[in-house]
Amino acid sequence: MAETVMTGEMQEGGGVKPRASGAQGPWALAFRKLTADRAAMVALAALILIALICIAAPLYASWSHTDPFRSNLDGQVMVDGKLVAALEQSTEGLGLGYTPVGPTWQLGNYFLGADNQGRDVFARLLYAGRNSLLIASGATLFTLIMATIVGASAGFFGGITDAVISRVLDILWAFPIYLLAICLSVVLINQSMKIGPITIDSGSLLLPIFIIGIVYVPYVARPIRGQVLSLRRSEFVLAAIGLGVPSSRILFRDILPNVLPTLIVFIPIMMAIDMLVEAALSFLSIGVQQPDASWGTIIQDGVGLLYTRPWVALSGGIAIALTVLALNVFGDGVRDALDPKAKLRIGAK
Amino acid sequence: MKTYYRSLLGCVAGVTLLAASTGIASAEYMAEHRGGTLRVVAHSAGGTIDPHINYTLQYWEVYQTIYDGLLKFKQAAGADGFTVVPDLAEAIPTPENGGKTLTFKLRKGIKFSDGREVGVKDVVASFQRIFKVSSPTSGTFYAGIVGADKCLKDPKTCTLEGGVVGDEAKGTVTINLVAGDAEIFQKLALPHAVILPADAPAADAGSNPVIGTGPYKITAYDPNKQMKLERNTNFKVWSEDAQPDGYPDVVDYDFSLTDEAQATAIENGEADWMFDQVPTDRLAEVGTKFKDTVHVTPLTAWWYAPMNTNIPPFDNVKARQAVAYALDRNAMVKLFGGPSLAGPVCQVLPPGFPGHEDYCPYTAGGGPKYNGPDMDKAKALMAESGMKGQKVTLITEDTDASKSLGTYIQSVMNDLGFETGVKPISTNLQFTYIQNTKNNVQMSLTQWYQDYPAASDFLYILFGCESFHKDSDSSVNIAGFCDKEINDKMHKALELGVTDQAAANKLWAEIDRAVTDKSPAVALFTPKHIDFTSKRLGNFKFNSQFYFLITQAWVK
Numbered sequence: 085m086a087e088t089v090m091t092g093e094m095q096e097g098g099g100v101k102p103r104a105s106g107a108q109g110p111w112a113l114a115f116r117k118l119t120a121d122r123a124a125m126v127a128l129a130a131l132i133l134i135a136l137i138c139i140a141a142p143l144y145a146s147w148s149h150t151d152p153f154r155s156n157l158d159g160q161v162m163v164d165g166k167l168v169a170a171l172e173q174s175t176e177g178l179g180l181g182y183t184p185v186g187p188t189w190q191l192g193n194y195f196l197g198a199d200n201q202g203r204d205v206f207a208r209l210l211y212a213g214r215n216s217l218l219i220a221s222g223a224t225l226f227t228l229i230m231a232t233i234v235g236a237s238a239g240f241f242g243g244i245t246d247a248v249i250s251r252v253l254d255i256l257w258a259f260p261i262y263l264l265a266i267c268l269s270v271v272l273i274n275q276s277m278k279i280g281p282i283t284i285d286s287g288s289l290l291l292p293i294f295i296i297g298i299v300y301v302p303y304v305a306r307p308i309r310g311q312v313l314s315l316r317r318s319e320f321v322l323a324a325i326g327l328g329v330p331s332s333r334i335l336f337r338d339i340l341p342n343v344l345p346t347l348i349v350f351i352p353i354m355m356a357i358d359m360l361v362e363a364a365l366s367f368l369s370i371g372v373q374q375p376d377a378s379w380g381t382i383i384q385d386g387v388g389l390l391y392t393r394p395w396v397a398l399s400g401g402i403a404i405a406l407t408v409l410a411l412n413v414f415g416d417g418v419r420d421a422l423d424p425k426a427k428l429r430i431g432a433k
Numbered sequence: 434m435k436t437y438y439r440s441l442l443g444c445v446a447g448v449t450l451l452a453a454s455t456g457i458a459s460a461e462y463m464a465e466h467r468g469g470t471l472r473v474v475a476h477s478a479g480g481t482i483d484p485h486i487n488y489t490l491q492y493w494e495v496y497q498t499i500y501d502g503l504l505k506f507k508q509a510a511g512a513d514g515f516t517v518v519p520d521l522a523e524a525i526p527t528p529e530n531g532g533k534t535l536t537f538k539l540r541k542g543i544k545f546s547d548g549r550e551v552g553v554k555d556v557v558a559s560f561q562r563i564f565k566v567s568s569p570t571s572g573t574f575y576a577g578i579v580g581a582d583k584c585l586k587d588p589k590t591c592t593l594e595g596g597v598v599g600d601e602a603k604g605t606v607t608i609n610l611v612a613g614d615a616e617i618f619q620k621l622a623l624p625h626a627v628i629l630p631a632d633a634p635a636a637d638a639g640s641n642p643v644i645g646t647g648p649y650k651i652t653a654y655d656p657n658k659q660m661k662l663e664r665n666t667n668f669k670v671w672s673e674d675a676q677p678d679g680y681p682d683v684v685d686y687d688f689s690l691t692d693e694a695q696a697t698a699i700e701n702g703e704a705d706w707m708f709d710q711v712p713t714d715r716l717a718e719v720g721t722k723f724k725d726t727v728h729v730t731p732l733t734a735w736w737y738a739p740m741n742t743n744i745p746p747f748d749n750v751k752a753r754q755a756v757a758y759a760l761d762r763n764a765m766v767k768l769f770g771g772p773s774l775a776g777p778v779c780q781v782l783p784p785g786f787p788g789h790e791d792y793c794p795y796t797a798g799g800g801p802k803y804n805g806p807d808m809d810k811a812k813a814l815m816a817e818s819g820m821k822g823q824k825v826t827l828i829t830e831d832t833d834a835s836k837s838l839g840t841y842i843q844s845v846m847n848d849l850g851f852e853t854g855v856k857p858i859s860t861n862l863q864f865t866y867i868q869n870t871k872n873n874v875q876m877s878l879t880q881w882y883q884d885y886p887a888a889s890d891f892l893y894i895l896f897g898c899e900s901f902h903k904d905s906d907s908s909v910n911i912a913g914f915c916d917k918e919i920n921d922k923m924h925k926a927l928e929l930g931v932t933d934q935a936a937a938n939k940l941w942a943e944i945d946r947a948v949t950d951k952s953p954a955v956a957l958f959t960p961k962h963i964d965f966t967s968k969r970l971g972n973f974k975f976n977s978q979f980y981f982l983i984t985q986a987w988v989k
Contacts, residue, residue, distance in 0.1 A: 180719065180771065
């Protein structure tokens with residue numbers, strides 16, 4: 085029962101075995117193990133730092149008197165005590181092309197330089213981080229909720245329900261993930277999406293959250309189904325069924341709490357994956373839409389400036405790499421703490 | 434036309450023709466430069482290789498050296514290239530029967546690349562084939578030929594009976610028109626009217642080259658890899674103006690290189706010319722280190738932002754005018770690469786075009802030339818329009834330049850009070866998408882390049898009532914603009930062009946002002962074209978009609 089979970093110890097497969105009276109609970113043990121993992125803690129600190137910096141984006145924009153969503157083609161930047169144009173015209177040769185001002189390395193003053201619209205890249209990078217983190221979090225939450233509902237239903241009810249759900253998941257998972265996400269984005273990006281009474285505007289961040297969230301449901305749902313299927317045949321569940329406990333109570337009080345550690349292990353992993361997918365979609369102009377930014381759009385903005393202002397693309401790339409690295413390291417720590425023998429990554433596409 | 438995907442046209446207006454006589458040499462052929470392999474590169478192939486179907490600048494440039502029509506635009510540098518000269522025909526005929534009958538006498542001794550002589554039957558069959566393969570301009574350019582209506586209804590059985598009549602004995606072909614057409618000679622000089630063998634397949638040739646009469650023939654074509662041109666050994670020069678001999682022995686046209694890779698290949702001497710434009714981040718480098726091999730040429734074209742006059746918010750003229758006042762053309766020129774690569778405009782007809790008279794109502798302080806945006810006036814008009822808060826979706830191409838310009842327009846329109854979203858669409862699809870009236874596109878960003886120098890090619894095609902088609906995927910009047918009074922004036926100018934071109938151009942100038950005042954589209958800038966060539970490439974010639982004359986360049 086649920087009480088058993090909270091007072092037992094983690095066992096292989098996410099199950100729980102009773103513990104001796106006075107010993108630490110599984111959550112406490114897991115927490116202790118996690119906090120003892122230095123790499124995971126450094127990664128967590130990095131994640132918190134990145135999140136805080138990104139959350140402070142409006143403060144930075146206000147402090148540096150810049151509007152990162154507005155073109156600033158005639159803007160000027162103070163560099164070494166001199167005012168220079170945010171977009172400088174080439175004066176040599178045939179005088180072709182404009183080059184945005186490069187990094188000043190001064191906070192509050194075009195720290196990473198300007199993009200081709202004369203906008204402060206660093207300010208946009210911070211706002212982009214908010215969107216990237218929000219989409220990754222939202223998509224992860226959406227995936228986990230949907231996967232839990234779908235996987236638990238298939239595993240618990242079995243029979244035709246399981247057969248139908250499993251086949252649908254198999255079909256969905258048979259598509260290359262990126263291709264599926266791109267197809268959905270291309271179709272949905274130019275029009276609002278209606279799901280019953282809910283309407284999602286084409287420019288809304290909810291759209292990439294939904295698209296990225298939905299394509300990874302099979303990835304999480306299939307192990308959840310397997311785990312629920314295993315729990316469904318465990319003695320304590322069979323006993324509850326024998327005692328006439330309603331299915332809903334068994335599902336919510338006995339099975340789902342045992343699945344929870346697996347779901348928690350999935351969180352950082354999924355966030356990292358979702359962030360990469362979001363970056364890819366935004367890079368292809370079918371994710372976050374202008375004038376909003378994500379780290380993927382920052383890289384896209386920088387592609388046309390690679391030869392002259394590589395920091396525009398590099399900054400977005402570095403931000404993604406650091407965050408995904410931190411999520412992966414933290415995810416490893418969480419997995420080791422909660423589910424030491426899981427092999428979640430093996431099947432990842 | 435569009436640079437990559439030209440769209441349908443059809444109109445009647447006049448332009449000045451130089452009735453060039455046959456056999457006039459325009460330049461001396463320099464035999465010492467003959468030979469070698471010219472390597473040109475592009476991001477992608479231009480689609481079907483069929484000259485009666487393909488409607489891309491990319492292949493129209495290539496066709497110049499492969500195919501011939503009865504008439505042809507002169508293969509000369511600069512504006513001289515706008516001149517129509519006789520090609521397979523001995524001379525440009527004098528129109529008879531009120532301009533409705535044109536009789537062409539074929540030159541003798543001209544051979545296709547397989548050695549067969551060009552005959553009257555080939556000419557008649559080629560005109561029938563335009564309809565049999567449903568050429569994109571069959572319903573416009575050539576719809577005025579007698580019998581075209583039947584051919585358009587049932588292309589497979591097209592005979593153009595009474596429309597194109599051959600006389601084997603006299604060696605003549607007579608084209609009968611339903612009505613006089615002041616632009617018929619230009620239309621006959623376009624690649625869609627080239628002469629192919631009578632037994633050419635009556636369907637899209639796809640990737641299988643159809644033989645022609647020019648100095649080169651296509652010997653291999655793989656749209657994913659390469660097009661190879663080699664000399665047509667049966668070619669002999671009959672008119673230096675229409676079809677001069679080429680210099681390189683072989684032209685390798687390689688596809689699937691990114692813009693960056695193309696520029697790098699030229700810098701390294703691995704390629705001689707790139708079809709695509711130099712990427713924006715390489716402009717400064719190319720314009721500095723390779724300035725001697727960069728050729729910048731003004732084009733008779735414009736970048737513009739059509740606004741759908743049939744749906745909110747741009748069914749309100751004040752909302753349209755507000756946008757026209759607010760957009761800073763100088764800023765957009767900057768985004769396009771600077772004054773060396775574009776010039777700001779306010780009106781439809783490009784500078785130097787027939788009918789162009791400087792006019793710019795949408796600028797600070799007013800005046801014939803653009804001085805900068807007038808945001809105060811724009812905001813006042815916006816307030817009067819009552820369209821604040823309206824959502825607008827702007828459709829751009831997915832090129833760097835188009836996306837960048839779209840982002841700027843979005844920023845300005847949001848300042849005005851619109852809620853603007855930008856949707857970049859693949860360049861291959863964008864023009865097709867925005868001219869599909871079923872898509873209800875509110876606003877888009879696109880370009881128009883002349884098919885031939887006539888005011889009607891811009892004003893009537895882009896803003897004439899007849900160019901707008903409801904529920905159609907081929908409505909080139911993207912703004913859906915139809916003003917009866919202006920349209921009547923267009924018809925009057927078209928008719929006037931047959932007899933008095935100067936008076937017609939005056940009238941077109943008036944129409945240009947009237948259309949500009951109604952602002953169905955915001956005129957943004959006229960672009961300039963960059964050709965980046967290798968150091969070894971010589972004799973670069975830019976033809977105003979078909980751009981780079983590929984085989985007139987030498988590599989030896």
